[in-house]
Amino acid sequence: MKAIVVENLTKYYGDVKAVDGINFEVEEGEIFGLIGPNGAGKTTTLRILSTIIKKDSGGVSIFGYKLGSDDEKIREIITYLPEEAGAYKTLSGLGYLQFMAGFYAKSKEEFDEIIERGKSIANLGDRIKDKVSTYSKGMTRKLLLARALMHLPKLAILDEPTSGLDVVNSIEIRNIIKDFVKLGVTVLLSSHNMLEVEFLSDRVALIDKGKILDIGTPVGLKDKYSARNLEEVFMEVVR
Numbered sequence: 001m002k003a004i005v006v007e008n009l010t011k012y013y014g015d016v017k018a019v020d021g022i023n024f025e026v027e028e029g030e031i032f033g034l035i036g037p038n039g040a041g042k043t044t045t046l047r048i049l050s051t052i053i054k055k056d057s058g059g060v061s062i063f064g065y066k067l068g069s070d071d072e073k074i075r076e077i078i079t080y081l082p083e084e085a086g087a088y089k090t091l092s093g094l095g096y097l098q099f100m101a102g103f104y105a106k107s108k109e110e111f112d113e114i115i116e117r118g119k120s121i122a123n124l125g126d127r128i129k130d131k132v133s134t135y136s137k138g139m140t141r142k143l144l145l146a147r148a149l150m151h152l153p154k155l156a157i158l159d160e161p162t163s164g165l166d167v168v169n170s171i172e173i174r175n176i177i178k179d180f181v182k183l184g185v186t187v188l189l190s191s192h193n194m195l196e197v198e199f200l201s202d203r204v205a206l207i208d209k210g211k212i213l214d215i216g217t218p219v220g221l222k223d224k225y226s227a228r229n230l231e232e233v234f235m236e237v238v239r
């Protein structure tokens, strides 16, 4: 079964056509990247798939569930990490993970498992016991990623997962995401950092002005456009 099928998806904000009839499919177990410049329509697409905002037209199914009629079911199997997410600052990192795990766990064993996994993803050592208000941006981002992945959702939708992070933290987060796919989590992510996505994604869709311009593996796209990296691919495609 396909993890995601998007057909002719369109979304307007007033007169602005933010998403303009896009089509793409994501296989189960894949890391699929939506890449494109600011304002391309990435966040809008991710928010529609996360059931946060409504599409104007087109069809979306997520593991066979239809967006619009099966939204409750979809919410049970996905997690969404927004670009500008925050954690509860008055809680400790651990307190935040425990609070969130309470929504997912069906037994004490499962709760403990989720928390162990969350702590290992966040990788904050003893600082996990400190208040979130004392965390750096990178620490908060890792905590939020832990929250998004710790209960092994079928699909994790991550908006700019490494935005604002330094190289060391970005690489760490990239490795975390790659490891989770091995545990059966499918990942849809967005980024305007094309070089980074190249190393993270199995396949990417290049998006600009609400339209998908091409889809392929990073290697396949580089071959097709005789480019050295995805930034060059993008420049060729928009020409």
Ligand SMILES: Nc1ncnc2c1ncn2[C@@H]1O[C@H](COP(=O)(O)OP(=O)(O)OP(=O)(O)O)[C@@H](O)[C@H]1O
Pocket: 013, 016, 017, 018, 036, 037, 038, 039, 040, 041, 042, 043, 044, 045, 192
């Ligand atoms: N709430 C909104 N109201 C009106 N217009 C919006 C709204 N949100 C987004 N837009 C417009 O829709 C288009 C797509 O925006 P979107 O945020 O989806 O792009 P993006 O690819 O995620 O960009 P970024 O990388 O800057 O986050 C842009 O023209 C944007 O100005």
